[in-house]
Amino acid sequence: MRHFVVIGREAKASPDFLLDDLPGTSGRLDVGLRCVRAGLLLSHGLRRDVVVYLVLGGGPRAPRVLRIRGADARFLRPDERSLAILARKALAGHEDTDATVFVERRPGIALARGGIERALADLGAARLYVLEESGDDLRRVDPLGPDAAFFLGDHTGIDGADRAKLAAQGARPLSVGPRSIHAEDAVAIVSNELDRRDAGAS
Amino acid sequence: MRHFVVIGREAKASPDFLLDDLPGTSGRLDVGLRCVRAGLLLSHGLRRDVVVYLVLGGGPRAPRVLRIRGADARFLRPDERSLAILARKALAGHEDTDATVFVERRPGIALARGGIERALADLGAARLYVLEESGDDLRRVDPLGPDAAFFLGDHTGIDGADRAKLAAQGARPLSVGPRSIHAEDAVAIVSNELDRRDAGAS
Numbered sequence: 001m002r003h004f005v006v007i008g009r010e011a012k013a014s015p016d017f018l019l020d021d022l023p024g025t026s027g028r029l030d031v032g033l034r035c036v037r038a039g040l041l042l043s044h045g046l047r048r049d050v051v052v053y054l055v056l057g058g059g060p061r062a063p064r065v066l067r068i069r070g071a072d073a074r075f076l077r078p079d080e081r082s083l084a085i086l087a088r089k090a091l092a093g094h095e096d097t098d099a100t101v102f103v104e105r106r107p108g109i110a111l112a113r114g115g116i117e118r119a120l121a122d123l124g125a126a127r128l129y130v131l132e133e134s135g136d137d138l139r140r141v142d143p144l145g146p147d148a149a150f151f152l153g154d155h156t157g158i159d160g161a162d163r164a165k166l167a168a169q170g171a172r173p174l175s176v177g178p179r180s181i182h183a184e185d186a187v188a189i190v191s192n193e194l195d196r197r198d199a200g201a202s
Numbered sequence: 203m204r205h206f207v208v209i210g211r212e213a214k215a216s217p218d219f220l221l222d223d224l225p226g227t228s229g230r231l232d233v234g235l236r237c238v239r240a241g242l243l244l245s246h247g248l249r250r251d252v253v254v255y256l257v258l259g260g261g262p263r264a265p266r267v268l269r270i271r272g273a274d275a276r277f278l279r280p281d282e283r284s285l286a287i288l289a290r291k292a293l294a295g296h297e298d299t300d301a302t303v304f305v306e307r308r309p310g311i312a313l314a315r316g317g318i319e320r321a322l323a324d325l326g327a328a329r330l331y332v333l334e335e336s337g338d339d340l341r342r343v344d345p346l347g348p349d350a351a352f353f354l355g356d357h358t359g360i361d362g363a364d365r366a367k368l369a370a371q372g373a374r375p376l377s378v379g380p381r382s383i384h385a386e387d388a389v390a391i392v393s394n395e396l397d398r399r400d401a402g403a404s
């Protein structure tokens with residue numbers, strides 16, 4: 001299994017954002033949504049072996065974690081607006097306010113209270129990596145998996161407290177390349193590296 | 203210089219699409235717009251050495267080519283809606299109907315009549331590559347540049363006529379990996395490979 005955990009320090013954990021101005025009203029949830037596309041979608045179909053977690057640290061309902069599992073998800077469209085509508089539906093409602101386990105809100109889409117620790121608890125025995133520019137070169141870390149989880153920050157990066165939690169769990173810093181790129185591009189590059197290894201072509 | 207040429211066979215060459223339903227009304231211009239983001243934007247800033255061409259084959263004004271140059275562009279935002287608004291502004295107006303040269307409509311954003319041949323004529327002496335799954339492995343083609351142009355199709359692929367034009371110009375088929383992925387992810391992967399080589403880290 002492949003897991004991507006995108007930490008949005010200010011990304012809205014509530015549905016009170018505008019579809020017409022996602023970057024301005026959602027705490028940059030748009031970054032996480034683009035990571036959902038990059039992590040889960042192929043040209044024609046879903047990656048069934050991928051789970052994407054969006055750790056949402058913004059707004060009155062934070063912290064919450066939105067989990068999208070390729071194994072169970074349906075009707076995932078690639079465009080940001082469609083993904084935002086899906087996220088808004090999943091984030092609506094109050095009945096799960098105290099749920100610290102993941103509660104499925106839509107097929108393959110589940111929500112839980114909590115921050116990065118909630119995602120960590122859900123990962124099982126996956127090897128943990130945190131993407132950062134000063135980390136070890138992705139291409140030279142072998143093996144990466146087979147069960148691996150990659151933690152990424154959005155444009156604001158990962159804060160000290162979350163870094164400490166990841167370090168305490170033994171997460172290994174990993175770099176995808178020499179430039180500072182968008183989170184969704186890093187997801188695409190990690191996915192490509194794993195695809196190549198799975199195919200014996202790396 | 204790095205050039206990405208995204209061929210949207212049905213992508214609207216006119217501004218008559220809905221921002222609230224890009225996939226359903228723009229002939230999947232959303233794919234091209236995501237390639238603009240992946241090709242041109244870094245975490246904090248623009249890639250000045252990149253040009254992205256969107257070859258637009260759909261609607262009454264087709265064919266037209268929209269060119270976005272990192273060297274001159276300003277105010278590029280990463281979200282699809284903002285990019286769609288920019289494209290809509292650039293595609294509006296009739297004064298350029300007969301312009302077969304690129305006419306700048308916004309800083310760094312220019313428009314010309316024509317299809318893939320218009321992009322080809324603008325590329326100068328760049329090495330030409332066409333991304334396809336059966337091509338040579340990107341990582342094993344060396345050198346790729348320094349001046350390189352990568353042609354990609356959207357979800358509909360590249361048609362026979364355009365393939366023939368590219369073959370006649372000596373474009374080399376190139377594969378980024380074993381899975382069939384979205385065009386914007388391919389742009390991210392090619393960019394990463396070029397970044398690594400530029401940094402001497404490939």
